[in-house]
Amino acid sequence: DTEVTQTPKHLVMGMTNKKSLKCEQHMGHRAMYWYKQKAKKPPELMFVYSYEKLSINESVPSRFSPECPNSSLLNLHLHALQPEDSALYLCASSHPGTSGRAIDEQFFGPGTRLTVL
Amino acid sequence: AQSVSQHNHHVILSEAASLELGCNYSYGGTVNLFWYVQYPGQHLQLLLKYFSGDPLVKGIKGFEAEFIKSKFSFNLRKPSVQWSDTAEYFCAVREAAGNKLTFGGGTRVLVKP
Secondary structure, three states, X not given: OXXXXXXXXXXXXXXXXXXEEEEEEOOOOOEEEEEEEOOOXXXXXXXXXXXXXXXXXXXXOOOEEEEEEEOOEEEEEEEXXXXXXXXXXXXXXXXXXXXXXXXXXXXXXXXXXXEEO | OOEEEOOOOEEEEEOOOOEEEOOEEEOOOOEEEXXXXXXXXXXXXXXXXXXXXXXXXXXXXXOEEEEEHHHOEEEEEEOOOOHHHXXXXXXXXXXXXXXXXXXXXXXXXXXXX
16 A cells, blocks of 8 residues: 545635644555645645654644644644635655654655635 | 755647756755656656666656756656646655755646647
8 A cells, every 4th residue: 555645635614613634644654744735836844743753843833733643644733724824735654764864755645625715 | 955946837848759857956965856746636646766876767657867966956857758748747855864855846747749
C-alpha cells in the first residue's frame, strides 16, 4: 500500500465552525506533513511531525492545530478560519530516517479542498 | 533560507516536441532534489529524484533530469512529449539534513495534440 488517504475530499465551513481534516497512511512512514496549496501556486509547508512529535511549525496561525495521535494518522483541527484560508490542504508522509531526517521522497495525498465562507 | 526558481511559468508545445524545464535553487550545502507532477485533478506524484551519485537521473514516463552542482540547477527533460504530459510540474529541494521540502513556483505544461 503506497497510498496516503485524506478525508473529506471537500469541506465548506463558516468562520465560526470547528472542523477537522484527517490523513492516514500505512506505509510505515514516521514523518508526516501538512501543506497548504492555493490555486496556481506551489504547496507551502505548514507542519512536520517526526516520530509523532511536532518538529516544524512554519509560523502557522493558531486557528490551525495539528495532531498526530499515532504513527499512521495525522489530523488538522480548524477553528475560526478566515476566507483567505480557503485552499487545497495536502498531507504527505515519508521515512524520517534514524536521525529523524527524511531519507526518501514524500508521498502526497489527494488533498482536502477547503472553502471558508 | 533556501529558494527554488522555475523560470518558465507556462509552456505550450505540440506532441512529439522536446521538453526542457529549468530549475535553480539557492543553497550552498548538500541537497536532495525532486521533480513532482500534478496532473489535472490528481495528486502530486514523484517523477524522479536525486540524492547522490550519477547526476543524470531517469524517472518515470520517459523523463530525466540532470543535476549540475556548479550551476545549482536540476533541469527536467523529455525528448518527445505526449498529450498526456499536460500537467503542472514542480521542482522541489530539501536540505539533506532536514525534513523541509521547498517547492518552486511550478510550470504549467500544455501539450497540444
